Amino acid sequence: MAAPADAKSPNPGAPPGSAADGARLITLGGGITEVVYALGAQALLVGTDTTSLYPAAAQATPKVGYLRQLSAEGLLALRPTAVVAGADAGPPVVLDQIRSAGVKVELVAADHSWEEVRRKVAAVGRAAGREAAAQALQQQLDARWQAVQERVRAQPPARPPRVLFVLSHSGSPQVAGEQTAADAMIRFMGARNALGGFQGYRPMTAEAMAAAAPDVILTTTQGLEAVGGTDAFWQRPEVALTPAFRQRHTPRALVHLDALELLGFGPRLPDVVERLHRQVVRA
Template identity: 70%
Template sequence: MTAGLGVLGLPAMAQQKGPRLITVSGAITEVVYALGAEQQLVGTDTTSLYPPPALKTPKVGYMRQLSAEGLLSLKPDAVIATTESGPPVVLDQLRSAGVKLELVEADHSWGEVQRKVQAVGRAAAREVQARDLQARLDGEWTDMQKRVAAFTGRKPRVLFVLSHSASPQVSGEKTAAHAVIGFAGGVNCLAGFQGYRPMTAEAMASAAPDIILTSTQGIEAHGGVDKFWARPELALTPAFRKRALVTQDALLLLGFGPRLPGAIGELHQRFLSV
């Protein structure tokens, strides 16, 4: 999936062949590398952390706080982003400047991953390679779904905690976390609202999760697993009694990129083992 990594030490300008690309989404950047088109990258956003060489690419800022000047200074032929990117006025400025803009709808579905592959294929002039990649990923996704569906036991109640700051939040419906919990054979134990809400003692007691799901970055932000479990709200949950905690890298877990089938398969196994 990372063809051409051996030449990434060379200046991007010297390697670049084909349309000049800026990617605004860590998952979209992953697709560029999966298609072997990384030599065409002239910039990425700050969520583009994988594969490791993506860290060395020029950064255009956070996906929701883009600057037209910063993007245009890199002279891209195409910018590939999701509908979560913005602000909208910056996207309009890119269009006015004649930059091709590929906006992928972010709806937390397998279709989102497919659209990202297709968008990169179009923008990078690698549509044949994109079709081959999509066929392989579709096969991986189908196999993973069959594995999850084969489990006929009780589905674990899972709570996702977004804990990158001192004020953790919990995930309701219409979120990436809600989707991956379901894909992996669990049940999001918080329903009745969309998006994220503060993690309160009342919410924890009523949700009664069997498993807490969070990102490895969230655990690091808390200073480790012990300090994470020390939060008094978590002591009210069945998960606390078992110390049932599942973690995964944030981009892998919530990015909806080409590694999603493997990420979901890993989550499924861990849901069954805690």
């Protein structure tokens, strides 16, 4: 696993950020904020959103709220020169107000691919005036990604495990179908999404769980904590209908990672995929 970005930059040759650089950045989206730290440009950050929790130093940055519930006043009060955000940031009228104030706004499209990570690196490089450093970082990340993907493809299992992602941070638990970040992660690790035939998320019902028949249940650490921990999770009646439940005393039956690490599609993506491949597919 790579060292945390606040302990060791993945691009140690990049010059440290400083106020003299002129750029004042606000980043909206945890994966985008991670890129700033990976480039060693964190001194240029004047604000981040509430999903920007890694590295630990990002938690001490001024917060502008949740990336989908922004206010122009809060953003402009930090006097940014550029805002780099995921395409789901908004509301759109707020971003229009920011642009009208002369702030450069760059939105990064999300398609749950490696190209999404590359777009984030390039966007931060442009906003920070660190294009050369961003290109060097991207070369390192591309090489790491290629190595991990070759490892995943090297010894495919005869029967890829069926993995079901459960999202349960609040309200009723949801399960992930196609065209979701969770679906992409399952495929990247060399496993199979236990659910298909629909896009996005839908409620976790007993019928859906029985039909999915997952060997492994994947969730976020925050979601597991929200339902009261591992023991409480296995007590849900829907889960009792699955092969994973019958193997609940094994480490592979229920796998959880931090939400940003698992679904953020930032520079840690190769490390996360490699770890999940070992824990879920090669176990």
